[in-house]
Amino acid sequence: MNVKEDDKKYIANTYARFPLEIVRGSGSLAYDENGREYIDLGSGIAVNIFGFSDREWVAAVTNQLNAFQHTSNLYYSAPCVELAKKLCMRTGMSRVFFSNSGAEANECAIKAARKYAELCGRKNAKIITLENSFHGRTLATLAATGQDAFHRDFLPLTDGFLYARANDTESVYALANGSDIAAVMFECVQGEGGVLPLERDFVKDLEKLARKRDILLIADEVQTGNGRTGRLYSYMNFGITPDIVTTAKGLGGGLPIGATMLGERVKDVLSAGMHGSTFGGNPACCAGAVSILDRIDDKLLDDVMRKSELIISALSGAKGIKSVSGMGLMLGIETERDAGSIITECMENGVLVIKAKNKLRLLPALNIPDELLLKALEIIKTACAKQE
Numbered sequence: 001m002n003v004k005e006d007d008k009k010y011i012a013n014t015y016a017r018f019p020l021e022i023v024r025g026s027g028s029l030a031y032d033e034n035g036r037e038y039i040d041l042g043s044g045i046a047v048n049i050f051g052f053s054d055r056e057w058v059a060a061v062t063n064q065l066n067a068f069q070h071t072s073n074l075y076y077s078a079p080c081v082e083l084a085k086k087l088c089m090r091t092g093m094s095r096v097f098f099s100n101s102g103a104e105a106n107e108c109a110i111k112a113a114r115k116y117a118e119l120c121g122r123k124n125a126k127i128i129t130l131e132n133s134f135h136g137r138t139l140a141t142l143a144a145t146g147q148d149a150f151h152r153d154f155l156p157l158t159d160g161f162l163y164a165r166a167n168d169t170e171s172v173y174a175l176a177n178g179s180d181i182a183a184v185m186f187e188c189v190q191g192e193g194g195v196l197p198l199e200r201d202f203v204k205d206l207e208k209l210a211r212k213r214d215i216l217l218i219a220d221e222v223q224t225g226n227g228r229t230g231r232l233y234s235y236m237n238f239g240i241t242p243d244i245v246t247t248a249k250g251l252g253g254g255l256p257i258g259a260t261m262l263g264e265r266v267k268d269v270l271s272a273g274m275h276g277s278t279f280g281g282n283p284a285c286c287a288g289a290v291s292i293l294d295r296i297d298d299k300l301l302d303d304v305m306r307k308s309e310l311i312i313s314a315l316s317g318a319k320g321i322k323s324v325s326g327m328g329l330m331l332g333i334e335t336e337r338d339a340g341s342i343i344t345e346c347m348e349n350g351v352l353v354i355k356a357k358n359k360l361r362l363l364p365a366l367n368i369p370d371e372l373l374l375k376a377l378e379i380i381k382t383a384c385a386k387q388e
């Protein structure tokens with residue numbers, strides 16, 4: 001089998017892949033089909049929180065696989081309960097619905113918000129999201145995503161979403177005064193949109209509006225969650241209490257899982273038969289996630305911030321670098337040269353980085369060893385400094 005040729009022939013052409021096949025990985029190192037080593041700063045898009053094939057995580061998952069790999073949601077099983085309990089204890093949320101991806105976690109949030117509004121006698125209430133946001137690729141989350149480029153080919157859009165400008169309180173108020181609003185959904189740091197943190201005052205204003213008007217706050221923590229920004233969830237950096245928190249990506253440490261955490265006001269709006277998922281709460285995924293969550297402690301989070309500062313001080317003001325944005329180990333680098341050619345050059349020199357809009361995006365494993373990080377930063381700096 002020729003992987004690259006057969007991939008082009010048999011796999012739907014929805015990805016423009018880099019010319020690299022990964023055959024194995026260990027921690028923050030990946031190896032290609034020729035045995036070449038790469039320092040991975042993308043973590044499978046913020047998924048492999050402890051890198052490739054982390055031993056403790058593999059042990060937690062395989063222990064569960066040896067007990068049982070799946071059962072339907074028609075029966076009780078311990079791993080998903082344990083995970084839900086830990087998530088609630090650490091966030092103050094009240095209940096969790098499990099699914100298999102970020103988009104699905106957001107779908108559940110959207111359904112819960114619509115149902116909440118309906119129970120309050122506000123049928124057909126709308127959800128405000130932000131311009132330049134990203135919430136997923138399913139039809140509802142596509143509509144929630146505030147970027148025309150994602151919508152264009154798939155009209156008609158799912159109804160019920162309004163778009164406000166990020167960091168513009170007035171634009172949110174204008175929409176809220178013109179329509180019945182069920183919820184405001186936002187990423188505290190817009191990821192796909194270019195690694196842009198929201199302003200603290202704006203996020204605070206969203207909370208004020210929500211409390212005053214009985215509007216729900218939905219924090220999309222799919223990318224920002226699970227320690228990535230230096231707190232367990234990024235909203236914790238902003239001093240707000242969302243009503244619904246969604247997460248996925250890093251939660252499973254590399255296995256697919258989505259979680260929709262429901263706060264006190266909405267914990268009971270979804271009842272038996274209203275929502276479901278065959279794979280949701282899969283015991284192997286949940287056992288892996290429990291082991292991940294247990295390791296995201298204050299010590300790790302302090303280290304995330306220390307590494308973040310190390311990256312920011314290494315890159316800020318460096319030749320060819322215009323700006324560094326983001327929080328924790330979710331950083332965007334605006335470069336003078338085209339980001340695509342820098343990425344290619346980094347790959348040729350053994351470093352994997354990805355893009356967000358026109359920026360380089362760094363999403364390393366939270367436990368990446370300093371020496372690998374420093375080595376990768378040197379390679380990035382050299383590529384950025386080069387003249388076109």
Ligand SMILES: *Cc1c(COP(=O)(O)O)cnc(C)c1O
Pocket residue numbers: 100101102103104106134135136137187191192220221222223224248249
């Ligand atoms: C990746 C992402 C999603 C979608 O997650 P999938 O697992 O790809 O469905 C939703 N929201 C945000 C903020 C994301 O970064």
